[in-house]
Amino acid sequence: MNIYTQTLKRDLRIAIRNRTSILNPLSFFVISVSLFPLAISPEASILSQIAAGIIWVISMLAVLLSLNVLFHHDFENGVLEQMVISHHSLPLLILAKVSAHWILTGIPIIILSPLLGLFLFLDSEGIQILILTLLLSTPSLSLIGAIGASLIVGIKNSGMLLSLLILPLYIPILIFASSAVSQAQFGLEISAQLYFLATILVVSLMTTPFISSLALKISLE
Amino acid sequence: MWKWIQAFASPQNFYQISEKIIPWFLSPFIILTLLGLYWGLMVAPIDYQQGESYRIMFIHVPAAWMSMLVYLIMAIASGIGLIWQIKLANVVAKVSAPIGAAFTFLALITGAVWGKPMWGAWWVWDARLTSELILLFLYLAYMALNNAFDNPKTAAKASSVLAIIGLVNLPIIHYSVQWWNTLHQGVSLGINKVAIQDSDMLFALLLMATAFKFLYATLILLRARDEILFREQNTRWVKAVIMGDEK
Numbered sequence: 001m002n003i004y005t006q007t008l009k010r011d012l013r014i015a016i017r018n019r020t021s022i023l024n025p026l027s028f029f030v031i032s033v034s035l036f037p038l039a040i041s042p043e044a045s046i047l048s049q050i051a052a053g054i055i056w057v058i059s060m061l062a063v064l065l066s067l068n069v070l071f072h073h074d075f076e077n078g079v080l081e082q083m084v085i086s087h088h089s090l091p092l093l094i095l096a097k098v099s100a101h102w103i104l105t106g107i108p109i110i111i112l113s114p115l116l117g118l119f120l121f122l123d124s125e126g127i128q129i130l131i132l133t134l135l136l137s138t139p140s141l142s143l144i145g146a147i148g149a150s151l152i153v154g155i156k157n158s159g160m161l162l163s164l165l166i167l168p169l170y171i172p173i174l175i176f177a178s179s180a181v182s183q184a185q186f187g188l189e190i191s192a193q194l195y196f197l198a199t200i201l202v203v204s205l206m207t208t209p210f211i212s213s214l215a216l217k218i219s220l221e
Numbered sequence: 222m223w224k225w226i227q228a229f230a231s232p233q234n235f236y237q238i239s240e241k242i243i244p245w246f247l248s249p250f251i252i253l254t255l256l257g258l259y260w261g262l263m264v265a266p267i268d269y270q271q272g273e274s275y276r277i278m279f280i281h282v283p284a285a286w287m288s289m290l291v292y293l294i295m296a297i298a299s300g301i302g303l304i305w306q307i308k309l310a311n312v313v314a315k316v317s318a319p320i321g322a323a324f325t326f327l328a329l330i331t332g333a334v335w336g337k338p339m340w341g342a343w344w345v346w347d348a349r350l351t352s353e354l355i356l357l358f359l360y361l362a363y364m365a366l367n368n369a370f371d372n373p374k375t376a377a378k379a380s381s382v383l384a385i386i387g388l389v390n391l392p393i394i395h396y397s398v399q400w401w402n403t404l405h406q407g408v409s410l411g412i413n414k415v416a417i418q419d420s421d422m423l424f425a426l427l428l429m430a431t432a433f434k435f436l437y438a439t440l441i442l443l444r445a446r447d448e449i450l451f452r453e454q455n456t457r458w459v460k461a462v463i464m465g466d467e468k
Contacts, residue, residue, distance in 0.1 A: 165383060168387075179401060
């Protein structure tokens with residue numbers, strides 16, 4: 001477990017010393033969400049209906065944007081290769097990196113989401129459920145995204161490719177999370193959606209580190 | 222059996238044997254298609270609800286079936302290539318992707334053409350249509366990843382991982398889309414709601430479905446031969462084949 005905390009601390013320290021890498025996805029998140037009222041309509045009735053969908057889609061894109069560099073720097077300076085050939089468990093190291101990624105993008109998105117919910121006239125019930133779904137599912141986004149990030153390590157200009165690989169896999173999360181928020185706005189039962197999101201989280205927590213490590217070994221060959 | 226598979230799976234043997242098999246797939250395809258089109262367009266009666274326009278079903282339904290079958294074959298071939306390192310399996314997976322994407326695209330296009338007179342709209346966010354669209358995205362992702370690597374070996378392995386993840390995800394996506402759809406609107410406009418009771422219609426449909434399978438087999442052999450020549454371009458037998466053609 002020691003190597004897990006060491007890797008986590010290392011990634012967090014690198015990120016803190018290079019603040020723009022943390023701030024960029026977040027500014028992207030806020031700016032993109034605030035474009036929607038301008039493009040569609042400033043009407044509260046319209047915006048409150050589509051708020052959950054907008055926030056969810058944009059948070060997926062923000063996560064995607066930051067996933068591009070998940071392994072990139074470590075690959076360029078050779079640390080990634082050392083991780084692969086070291087005697088430590090590679091899935092555990094990947095899990096540590098993914099945890100750091102979630103702390104740096106997932107948590108700030110969760111903290112910012114109530115503010116953006118207010119922007120889009122989401123009621124307090126909706127905002128609570130939005131935070132809950134983000135809390136349940138942003139870790140899954142980072143975990144599933146890590147598979148894509150490890151497949152494209154070493155490919156140049158891979159930003160578009162990553163979105164092509166990962167977005168179809170995010171669709172179930174998007175469906176259940178945004179429907180949970182909109183159902184909650186009507187005061188309907190949403191435990192089914194939440195259970196499903198929790199299932200996705202548990203399954204991806206158990207499987208994705210191993211798939212990522214396999215993919216990483218393939219792309220570093 | 223195992224030895225026979227390994228012998229057949231060597232690129233050179235495959236290249237020589239496939240040349241002889243292709244006509245055995247191509248001619249059934251032509252015969253069945255002609256027969257199926259005749260049966261579907263001439264013999265099968267007019268649908269009492271949909272009139273003549275239902276006849277596009279004889280292309281649409283087989284294409285939709287193939288779109289899913291080809292993905293399954295692609296993922297299984299990827300698995301075989303990943304586990305047993307059989308070159309031929311990687312080739313089959315790679316060349317299947319564009320064929321499968323084409324079948325998916327054909328199913329979507331014919332569906333739109335059929336949907337316009339029936340539902341009054343080219344596109345409906347129905348569960349089946351949406352999952353078919355996502356299937357097309359998965360094919361495109363596979364092809365994009367496969368093309369992104371310079372080294373064909375790495376490309377085959379990385380895209381194999383993606384194909385298998387996609388296969389695991391397909392049912393999840395399919396059911397979540399279905400669930401999403403029932404949340405929004407109760408009515409489903411799916412094809413299977415139209416029960417096919419007429420035996421002539423069913424016969425024509427089965428003819429076309431079988432024809433499409435032969436078409437897939439033919440296409441996969443043709444494309445696999447090209448791919449093998451390209452991959453084995455530095456070997457002696459390929460040089461012999463090329464030089465022999467030039468004579």
